[in-house]
Amino acid sequence: MADALRARILSGTLRPGSRLPTQQELAVEFDTNRTAVRQAIDTLRREGLLTGTGRGAPPSVAEHARGHEAPRKADIELADRLHEAFRAEHVTIDVFSLTTETLNTALAHATIAISSGELSPRSITARVLLPGTEADLALPRPVSDPEGNDKRPLERLHELTHTFADALRRQLETLKVRDLVPEVSVEFRTVPITPTHKVYLLNGTEALFGYYQVMRHKVPYRGEEMEIHDVMGIRAKLFRHASGPDLHGEHGTAFVDETRRWFESLWSSIAQPLTLG
Structure with a gap:
């Protein structure tokens, strides 16, 4: 799941600033449970591709997720x-x-x-x-x-x-x-x-x-x-x-x-x- 979402972010399918689907929507799409969804989201957060929003709202794609110039x-x-x-x-x-x-x-x-x-x-x-x-x-x-x-x-x-x-x-x-x-x-x-x-x-x-x-x-x-x-x-x-x-x-x-x-x-x-x- 993390690989698939990362690919969407890096390709621009999910653009900087856009929100991810809800955990329930992701669980249905990938036919898995919310624990796996949260683990995938945490992985992408650690990589700097997602930013948290609080209050249980879906995270957003980080503004710097594409077009990096720094290594x-x-x-x-x-x-x-x-x-x-x-x-x-x-x-x-x-x-x-x-x-x-x-x-x-x-x-x-x-x-x-x-x-x-x-x-x-x-x-x-x-x-x-x-x-x-x-x-x-x-x-x-x-x-x-x-x-x-x-x-x-x-x-x-x-x-x-x-x-x-x-x-x-x-x-x-x-x-x-x-x-x-x-x-x-x-x-x-x-x-x-x-x-x-x-x-x-x-x-x-x-x-x-x-x-x-x-x-x-x-x-x-x-x-x-x-x-x-x-x-x-x-x-x-x-x-x-x-x-x-x-x-x-x-x-x-x-x-x-x-x-x-x-x-x-x-x-x-x-x-x-x-x-x-």
Whole structure:
């Protein structure tokens, strides 16, 4: 429910200042109970997409819910920009990241819009660069083993990488299987590099850039708990640069062009194909 309402807000179907339907109306629409409705609304409030009104009245869409210029959380910003990118007839997505977790989440909003007929691209081409499974990456690694001799965190990362990448491939290819998008191409390659940042290039005209920050946390793995130094991509903030006069002018155009050249240089040189099961 939160995903569906978020998609309506980010697409402009629910405009800034407009009220949501009542909890009863939402419960009927989504065939659920009011507890689930309140949880979905609370999620969107925490994301800054809704504002409370008090006295039990439905919340309103925040005035800043669209058209942000300040950097936002990666999943929210990427979902918004992907929705706009999918208005093009031929969509291209080039990605450099640690995993595709953020992209998987953000794509859900665009695929909902395609399923409803709101968006109708004729082709989608996605190219994704990920860290190679053979690389001795600097992160993640155990807090208790700064030398990185314990390979379990890397093994866990590689398993997550394959899981998310396979889910992304299936998510996009399903659009073709359902005859919603005539042409879909998804290709993964790996590079022996520890990502310190993430990049999304949309339609060759827009670049979203965010830094990974190293965090210390505990994760379960094969029945045990590990405390590791890791990075959190969904929490990263994305900075948007676009070609043309609409955003940052010549600076934006230069940033997008240079980022595209950087991506192509990796893709066409040391990158190796990633085979998914």
